[in-house]
């Protein structure tokens with residue numbers, strides 16, 4: 017589902033996250049490891065202010081491993097602790113509690129020094145743009161299936177704490193924030209990776225963007241996937257070649273460009289072209 021983010025929705029989403037911040041010790045900011053900047057909320061620093069935070073590069077299973085490592089260093093340089101995770105498969109998610117504990121150790125040590133014998137569990141909130149994997153991570157950490165709240169800013173239900181082992185509790189409703197869609201390229205990246213699914217952007221435009229990107233950064237995979245000897249420089253010719261090879265034809269034999277676009281984007285989103293990162297630090 018794609019949300020229509022109007023200014024009123026953004027203000028409300030911001031307010032809702034800020035309300036939740038009062039209840040928690042730490043925020044897990046979820047981003048897409050394939051597009052760590054484009055999948056961030058543009059006002060995140062302002063919204064979270066000084067709340068302790070860990071950046072989680074989710075869907076790392078679909079991203080280029082070497083580039084994800086560069087992103088981790090990038091965030092660390094900005095004094096933000098970052099972890100690469102795969103919420104669906106579970107890889108990396110076990111480190112989250114330990115990392116949070118480490119980050120909050122001074123706060124909890126102070127509580128202990130005040131004579132609080134049984135410290136309460138750490139309280140955490142997951143925030144991120146739609147489709148970044150917030151519900152998947154909540155379910156992974158909870159070890160069970162928690163129903164997803166409607167992806168609409170302002171749709172709320174009674175909040176509950178979900179136990180994550182003995183040491184952490186998680187708010188069951190994540191903070192849903194809007195992406196940075198002022199720049200056209202950000203929108204194209206969000207669409208190429210599947211964060212924006214509906215036909216908000218023209219499918220062929222998104223496929224053109226993806227093919228140009230692949231041609232520039234992963235030409236061998238492009239050749240291999242579509243059995244191309246050479247990659248035509250002209251984008252229409254590239255569509256033609258892929259269409260011919262894959263039988264994306266209309267009645268009468270002309271190339272069906274929508275079908276080619278669909279096929280390419282499906283391949284990009286399902287790792288048929290390998291693990292792809294669309295952004296480098």
Ligand code: G4P
Nearest residue numbers: 074075076077101102103104145146147148149150151152
């Ligand atoms: P949200 O709450 O932030 O909106 O996201 P949600 O958990 O619903 O996840 C969106 C999609 O991303 C889901 O796919 C989910 O399975 C997938 N996903 C989440 N985390 C990961 C991850 O770490 N790795 C991979 N490979 N996929 C992940 P879906 O329900 O099948 O939706 P669709 O996008 O396939 O239609």
